[in-house]
Amino acid sequence: MAKFSKQPFEYEDNLLKSLLKYGVHVILILYILRKKRGKQGVVEPVVDIRDLTFTYSENSIPALIDINFKVLPGEFVTITGDSGCGKSTLALCLAGFIPSAFPGKMRGTVCIQGKETGEYLHGGLSGIVGLVQQDPEAQLCTLSVKDEVAFGLENLCFASEKIRENVQFALAAVGAEALLDRKVHTLSGGEKQRVAIASVLAMNPSLLILDEPTANLDPHCTEEVLRVLENLKKKRKTSIIVIEHRLDRLLPLSDRLVVMKRGRIVAETIPAVNGKPDALTTSAVRLPPVSSDEIRPGVSLLQTDRISNNPLLVVENLSAGYEGKKILEDISFSAYPGEIIALMGDNGCGKTTLLLALLGVLPLLKGKIFFGGEQISMMKVNRRARSMGLTFQNPNHQIFENTVLKEARLPSFFLKDSSCSEDEQEIMHFLEKFDLLQYKDKIPFALSLGEKKRLTLVSVLAYSPKLLILDEPLVGQDRDRLKLLLDALLDHSRKGGLTIMICHEPAIVASWCRRILFLEKGRLRINAPTEVALEKLSELGRDEYLPPYGYTGLTYGERMPG
Amino acid sequence: MNIDSYNARRKTASRTIKAFFPGLSYVDGSTVLHRAHPLVKLALLLSFSLTVFALSPFLPSVILFVLLMTGYGLAGLGLTFFSRKLRFIFIFGFIIFIVQILSVREGFLFWTVSLGKIHLDVWSEGFWGGLSMMMRFVNVIGSSYLFVATTDPNRLAYALMQVGLPYRLGFMLITALRFIPLFHMELAQVRNAQMAKGIELEGVSPRKMIKYVRYLLVPLVISALSKVDLLAISMESRAFGLYPTRSYMETQVLSPKDRFLLPAIPVLFAAFYFFFQR
Numbered sequence: 001m002a003k004f005s006k007q008p009f010e011y012e013d014n015l016l017k018s019l020l021k022y023g024v025h026v027i028l029i030l031y032i033l034r035k036k037r038g039k040q041g042v043v044e045p046v047v048d049i050r051d052l053t054f055t056y057s058e059n060s061i062p063a064l065i066d067i068n069f070k071v072l073p074g075e076f077v078t079i080t081g082d083s084g085c086g087k088s089t090l091a092l093c094l095a096g097f098i099p100s101a102f103p104g105k106m107r108g109t110v111c112i113q114g115k116e117t118g119e120y121l122h123g124g125l126s127g128i129v130g131l132v133q134q135d136p137e138a139q140l141c142t143l144s145v146k147d148e149v150a151f152g153l154e155n156l157c158f159a160s161e162k163i164r165e166n167v168q169f170a171l172a173a174v175g176a177e178a179l180l181d182r183k184v185h186t187l188s189g190g191e192k193q194r195v196a197i198a199s200v201l202a203m204n205p206s207l208l209i210l211d212e213p214t215a216n217l218d219p220h221c222t223e224e225v226l227r228v229l230e231n232l233k234k235k236r237k238t239s240i241i242v243i244e245h246r247l248d249r250l251l252p253l254s255d256r257l258v259v260m261k262r263g264r265i266v267a268e269t270i271p272a273v274n275g276k277p278d279a280l281t282t283s284a285v286r287l288p289p290v291s292s293d294e295i296r297p298g299v300s301l302l303q304t305d306r307i308s309n310n311p312l313l314v315v316e317n318l319s320a321g322y323e324g325k326k327i328l329e330d331i332s333f334s335a336y337p338g339e340i341i342a343l344m345g346d347n348g349c350g351k352t353t354l355l356l357a358l359l360g361v362l363p364l365l366k367g368k369i370f371f372g373g374e375q376i377s378m379m380k381v382n383r384r385a386r387s388m389g390l391t392f393q394n395p396n397h398q399i400f401e402n403t404v405l406k407e408a409r410l411p412s413f414f415l416k417d418s419s420c421s422e423d424e425q426e427i428m429h430f431l432e433k434f435d436l437l438q439y440k441d442k443i444p445f446a447l448s449l450g451e452k453k454r455l456t457l458v459s460v461l462a463y464s465p466k467l468l469i470l471d472e473p474l475v476g477q478d479r480d481r482l483k484l485l486l487d488a489l490l491d492h493s494r495k496g497g498l499t500i501m502i503c504h505e506p507a508i509v510a511s512w513c514r515r516i517l518f519l520e521k522g523r524l525r526i527n528a529p530t531e532v533a534l535e536k537l538s539e540l541g542r543d544e545y546l547p548p549y550g551y552t553g554l555t556y557g558e559r560m561p562g
Numbered sequence: 563m564n565i566d567s568y569n570a571r572r573k574t575a576s577r578t579i580k581a582f583f584p585g586l587s588y589v590d591g592s593t594v595l596h597r598a599h600p601l602v603k604l605a606l607l608l609s610f611s612l613t614v615f616a617l618s619p620f621l622p623s624v625i626l627f628v629l630l631m632t633g634y635g636l637a638g639l640g641l642t643f644f645s646r647k648l649r650f651i652f653i654f655g656f657i658i659f660i661v662q663i664l665s666v667r668e669g670f671l672f673w674t675v676s677l678g679k680i681h682l683d684v685w686s687e688g689f690w691g692g693l694s695m696m697m698r699f700v701n702v703i704g705s706s707y708l709f710v711a712t713t714d715p716n717r718l719a720y721a722l723m724q725v726g727l728p729y730r731l732g733f734m735l736i737t738a739l740r741f742i743p744l745f746h747m748e749l750a751q752v753r754n755a756q757m758a759k760g761i762e763l764e765g766v767s768p769r770k771m772i773k774y775v776r777y778l779l780v781p782l783v784i785s786a787l788s789k790v791d792l793l794a795i796s797m798e799s800r801a802f803g804l805y806p807t808r809s810y811m812e813t814q815v816l817s818p819k820d821r822f823l824l825p826a827i828p829v830l831f832a833a834f835y836f837f838f839q840r
Contacts, residue, residue, distance in 0.1 A: 126801035137744060138789040139796035141737050143716040150811040152800035161809040169639070185743055199800065322750075361754045366683045382760045390758040398755040400777060414760030447785050448764055459759070 016289075044114055045093060046207050046239045047071035052097060052108035054089060063089040064264040065442040067108070071207070074237045078250055083259035083450035087243045090260070091209045093117070094241070096125040111387035113206060127156055130200030134212040136192035144300040145171075145179045145187070145195050152203040160237075170202035173236070174228045187348045190221025194228055201232075208232070215475060216393075218504050220346045222249070229253060245476070248507060248547075290531045312337045312498045313358070313467060318367035320350075320357035326365060326523045327353040335515075338464075339495040340489055342509040342530070343543060344502070345519035351486070351502045352393070354519070355469045358500075360384045371467070386415050389460030393502075395452035396445070404431070404447070404455060405440040412463040423462070430458040434484065450476030454485065461488065468492060470501035474508060488511055507547040510534060518545070571679040589711045595637040599820045601725065602827070607709045614701045620690055622838040624695035630704050637712045644704075651703045655696035662692030715739050716732035721814040729808050737793065745786060753779045 064086045071077055096117045097099040099106045103141035110117045112128060120128075124246050133139050136241050142148045149170055152541055153163040171177045174194040179187065187195065193213055200208060210229075214222040226249050232238060233253060234340045243276045244250055251257065251271040259267040259432065293348040309333035328350045335341055343351050355364040358369060360381045368377050389411070392398050401407040408427050416423065431437040434454040439447060444455055453476055468489070474482055486508070489499050500517075509530065511517060518526035525540075537545045565807035590596075595603070614626055634644055669686030676682075695782050716736065756777045763774060797803075816824070 012764055023572070023767075092795075095795075097795060097798070101795075119806075123798060123801055123804040126799055127802060129799070130796065131799045133792055133796060138792040140791055141733070141740060141797050143736060143740055146811070147716065147720075151797075154810055155801035156806065157805055158807045160809065160811050160813070163809070167811065184740065196796075203800065255643055278710070356754055359758055361757050380762075381757045382762050384758045385758060390755075392751065393756045394751065394785070396788065397752045397781055398759065400756065400780055401785075411759040525802045546703070 008047075010231070027073050043072055045070040045072050045111075046075075046113060047241075048095075048109075048111040048114075050109050050111075052093065052110060054093065054104055055108045056089075056102065056104040059104075061263075063104075063263055063442075064093070067265055067356060069265060071239050071241060073206070073239055075255050076089070076233050076240045076253055077242070077256045077258060078247065078254040079241060079243045079258045079260060080245060080247055081266075082262075082474045082481075083245075084448040085260040086263040087260055088211055089263075091211050091241070091243060092129065094207070094209055095131040096120060096128050101531045126152065127203040128206055129209045130203060130205035132193070132200055132208070134214055134215045136196050136216065138190055139196050140184050140192060140199075143184055145176075145182045145184060148195055149202050151199055151200045156451055166202045166204070170198040172199055173232065174198045175224075175231070177408075188221060189217050190224040193217065193221065193225050197225070197228060200406060201238075205238065207239045207241065209243070211243045213242065214243065214244065214246060218345070218347045219406050219506060219540075220515045223544040224503070226250065226253070245478070246505065254546070286516060309336070311335060311370075312372060313500075314368075314370040315358070316368045316370070318357060318369065319365040320353055320362050320367075322353070326522070328357065328519075331367070331519075331524045331532065333517060333524060335498050335500065337498055338493045339514050340493050340499045340501070340512060341515045341517060342503045343500055343517050343519070344504075344509065345525075349519040350522045351519055352471060355390060355471060355500070358467075359390050359468060360387050381511070382414065385411075385465075386463075387465050388467045389463070389465035390467055390469040391453070391456040391460055391471060391473055393475075395449070395456045398456050398459075399444045399452060402443055404442050404444050405438060407444045408453060408462055411459050415463050415465075424539045427458070427462045430461055433488070434458050435481065448476065450478070450481060453477070454481065455489070457485065466497055468497060468499040468501070470499065472502050472504065474503060482508075506534075506545050518542075531545035568785050571773050577660075587710070589637075589639065591638055591712070593636060593638045593712070595633065595708075596711040599814065599815075599816055600713050601816070603713050603818050604708055604718070605824055607705055607829045610705050611702055612697050613831045613835050614705075617838055618694055618698075618836055620649055620694050620697065620839060622834070623694055623701065626701050627697055627704075630701055630708065633705075637708060639708070639711060648704060648707060651700050651707075651829060655699045657695040658699055659692035661821045662695060663688045666691055717814065720810065720812075722836045724814055730803070733802070735799075741789070741793075744789070745782070748785050749778065749782055752785070755781070774831050 047070060049067050049069040053062050053068075054064040055062040067090065069090075079090065081087055089098065092102060093106075093110050094112070094117075096112075098104065100122060110121075112125060117125065140148050142151055145165065149167045150163050153166055158166070166179075168177070171517060174197050176194045176198055179191060179195060182191075183191065184192070185193070195373040195545055197208075197210070197213070214225050217225065228238065229242065230253055232240060242250060242254075247257075254271050257267075257269050258265055259269075288357065307447045315331055315333050318331040319326060343354065345351050353362060357364060360376070360379060364377055368375055370376065371384070371387060399407055401410055405427070408431060409424075412423060412427070428437065428440075431440055434457070435453055436447075436451060436458065438449070445453065453473060457473055459472070473485060476554065477485060482542050489501075489512070492499060500511075503513070513530050515529050516526060516537075517524060518533060518537065526536050529535060534546055537543075605640070610626065610629075614623070614809055617626075618622065631644075634640070664682075666688030667683065667685050669690075672684040672686055672689055674681055674683050716739070718741075719732045719735045721727050753774075761773070761777055762771070763777070787812055
């Protein structure tokens with residue numbers, strides 16, 4: 001019994017000991033497992049910005065206010081917003097250039113891979129953050145593609161074998177292996193941008209920032225760059241931030257859309273393919289309306305909107321070029337008062353050459369131009385300019401004066417026979433209408449790209465030429481300003497004016513232009529009303545020139561207020 | 563008036579200046595001179611130019627000129643190329659020759675040219691001195707042009723950096739070469755843009771030249787400065803200047819023949835100099 005009575009005691013004692021012994025082990029194992037799981041469960045963001053406010057030293061208004069923003073590994077984030085809203089400043093903060101290279105007052109923290117940007121050595125973020133900028137021309141610094149892609153790795157003192165390996169890999173990632181032995185100056189805009197992306201990718205960064213990578217590109221080159229981004233998203237774990245105005249083709253790639261306004265993040269949304277963004281986002285940016293029916297009344301109205309059956313401009317068998325090269329051959333078309341015509345085609349097909357030839361800046365090699373029934377082929381540029389107002393793709397080339405008001409007046413001074421107080425009022429009215437009056441005494445070069453574009457248009461509208469020749473006038477404009485510009489063009493056409501504009505936004509062309517002139521390798525391939533031209537483009541397989549499915553630009557109601 | 567005659571009458575300053583000065587650029591090719599190591603060619607150019615400056619007599623200048631012409635032949639740049647591209651050298655050379663004849667009145671009188679009431683005396687010192695100066699000018703500019711036409715500037719810059727030129731200086735050359743055509747294009751665009759505003763920029767006259775500077779320079783400088791900003795960000799974001807040295811994907815290796823030629827070329831030209839100096 002004693003034995004019996006002892007047994008349960010011994011049993012309990014052993015059980016207790018075993019429990020204690022194994023319990024400690026179990027607890028330890030559970031603790032380790034939990035810790036491990038914890039580490040795996042919480043993914044460390046590549047970018048972690050907390051309460052960031054930044055004011056440039058020359059400004060009193062902050063460029064960024066209370067920014068809180070995270071980007072996870074492999075995430076594709078699109079940032080958009082008005083021009084001058086702080087998007088590029090944010091990119092410079094992420095790449096470590098702010099505040100080291102751009103002095104100013106900074107509050108809050110910017111962490112890249114868990115470490116504050118200020119803790120990295122000067123230039124230490126190279127290889128971790130890759131920055132691709134808007135102008136592909138200005139960011140390539142060597143003479144050959146090979147040297148350009150190897151540039152970063154050579155600066156990081158990699159061994160030549162490793163450099164060769166990474167160069168091959170980066171060019172393959174952007175589908176540009178064939179460009180390896182090409183000279184940089186022989187590349188097209190899209191190829192240059194792909195090389196710029198490859199030169200950053202070769203360094204294998206954790207974060208790739210692209211600041212308006214397609215702003216200067218035609219739809220064909222834009223498509224090339226977007227395909228690269230799509231591939232990078234699919235095949236690599238690199239986090240990508242794209243800053244962009246033109247969202248129609250970018251939204252389907254994005255995991256997240258961030259909208260900025262006046263230095264703040266005002267909206268964040270998860271864009272779904274063909275989904276409808278929330279109201280706040282829609283009001284902040286140029287997002288596609290959804291219904292495709294909204295646009296049809298507008299197009300049909302514009303088709304019957306011809307004011308006169310006598311053409312204002314007739315071009316007959318025009319051939320033009322420069323430096324001994326023939327760029328355009330046998331171009332013939334007529335344009336009527338009241339028309340808004342879109343001039344489209346790939347980079348280098350001769351669009352700008354045609355505009356310059358119309359104004360006489362480039363001499364004709366062959367052919368004739370008639371304006372208002374008069375042959376002007378041999379008329380001087382400054383005489384033609386009285387009835388033809390041309391704005392350029394890069395407004396910096398056109399701006400000269402030291403104040404916005406003087407700049408707006410300048411063409412009128414040269415091109416109007418007399419000036420009166422009414423002209424002055426007209427200019428002030430345009431400045432106000434185009435949201436530029438508050439800058440009238442400021443230096444025009446200090447304006448943003450979108451503002452400069454509007455200023456060059458004001459300077460042309462101020463002397464009321466019958467023909468407006470516009471080279472990508474809509475670049476850099478947010479939704480409200482875009483509408484403002486398009487309304488001004490519509491006003492001009494209602495008064496019997498003619499507009500020919502190069503435009504790379506198919507959705508806007510589809511909804512605002514009566515006719516499309518499509519150039520291909522220097523020849524006029526399509527000259528037809530918009531709907532017919534879009535069908536022809538579709539038949540030719542040039543889908544990049546078609547508005548995306550469901551994208552119809554601004555609505556008819558928005559276009560024709562009142 | 564037809565289009566062709568109208569175009570012929572249209573002259574702009576840039577076109578006029580361009581027609582007179584040749585484009586100084588690399589001409590792609592695969593001749594012996596094109597393939598030669600850039601440093602060997604640089605040694606050849608420096609030795610040649612120093613010898614041209616050091617030797618004043620006419621005969622060695624002619625020998626050096628023949629040597630230069632051989633170089634042009636070897637580079638596949640025939641006489642047509644030379645006369646087309648380097649016409650201005652001969653014109654300037656001839657002006658130097660005439661100025662010497664008119665200004666130097668030493669030695670003995672060669673002959674007198676009578677042009678109505680004007681009598682022009684040609685003196686021996688002026689004649690030979692003028693010829694010698696003309697040959698020097700032609701040789702120095704001609705050899706520099708041959709060097710530029712046969713040396714890929716990119717290869718030259720990388721070769722110099724690999725033998726010790728600080729890479730920041732090397733990239734000053736490379737970026738300058740990269741941006742020259744770009745700024746040339748920008749200048750044309752600025753000119754077009756200003757013409758579109760009604761500013762007349764056609765024709766050549768001192769008054770118009772002032773106008774060109776006024777209306778073209780400001781936008782060009784602003785445009786250049788904005789590009790410089792972008793370029794600096796692009797280069798620094800790719801670790802430019804992070805370390806005192808850098809590595810290279812491709813090294814410009816000196817072959818045993820190049821290693822022999824590098825010291826041999828200056829020695830040969832020094833021997834040539836001493837031979838004629840005696």
